[in-house]
Amino acid sequence: MDELWKKITIVLPKPDDLIEARYLERSAARAFFDLGPIGTGMVYGREYMVARDIIKGLKPGDKVMAKVLESENEEGCVELSLREAGRDLVWLEAEDLMRKKEAVELEVLEANKGGLVLEWKKVKGFLPASQLKTSHYPRVEGGDKDRIFQELKKLEGQKLMVTIITMDPKEDKIIFSEKGAESSDLKELASKYEVGQIIEGEITGVVDFGIFVKLEDGLEGLSHLSELDWSLVQNPHEHFKIGDKIRAKIIGIEAGRVSLSVKALKPDPWVAAGTKYNKGDIIQGRVLRFNKYGALVAIEDGVSGLSHISEFGTADRMREKLEIGKTYPFQITLFEPKERRMTLSYLGEDAKAAEAQKTE
Structure with a gap:
């Protein structure tokens, strides 16, 4: 018995441990394994049924990896699972591939509207469309989801080189990326x-x-x-x-x-704006869009800042007072053209603001 075997078997196994076992024989719905100094291991019942094809292919003396289910059962044997060991080994290999960023070639089983379904070692995984390399990314005008799906379906049956970027054994979840697999070639070209x-x-x-x-x-x-x-x-x-x-x-x-x-x-419009505007100026600003912080307002092409939602109280009130594409009076409350930063305060439609704009 070699030194590695001695090192493995001198430690008494605990449930969930992976150990190496030497096949002895099978009888009815049981298979027995030599565990060296530990004693004898047994696979039986449901675990035998799910692993019977593996067991039938074993010859006395063959070594396999097994997972300990029970340190000692009623018959004095270590209860083992070949199925669970195989599953654990698959996830250990997946973890190793992810750590080393090694690529594997996998066939695309099917497409859905979010990406592609692949299978590795009988574990189905997902390749998001965002993780496809540029030559495979569906470039559809307008971002039409149905057309994107049709483009993704063209990849069904093809083999792709991918890396594992996320995994969760408890959820049987693997996320692949095609970008990682092409990175070495791209690095050389980009250099x-x-x-x-x-x-x-x-x-x-x-x-x-x-x-x-x-x-x-x-x-x-x-x-x-x-x-x-x-x-x-x-x-x-x-x-x-x-x-x-x-x-x-x-x-x-x-x-x-x-x-x-x-x-x-192109010329940076903030450079010219820095000579024209100052903090405190009252100007006309055009509303470009809304976000969770407030309204993005442009005082000229390429020069825009935020009118914070606190100016209006709530998002609903902001949308009641402002309309995208329309122009309203604002006062510049912060102006830092070198950092391209500006904030604005909404003045409303009162006569005072309108008069201030006329005298500007």
């Missing part, structure tokens, strides 16, 4: 570029959160919604088309992912 570099490329995708730009074969960059223009861009599809050529500045490179800014090549 040719530098932050601050100006690139010119072709728009290969327009999505709700930005645009994809081809830098070279196999490498794309993403210009996020907030980096498309100094003014608020709510629908990229209205401003950009696939196939158009565009210039952008590289503002970030991380793990092979290239971040681009289109607006960085």
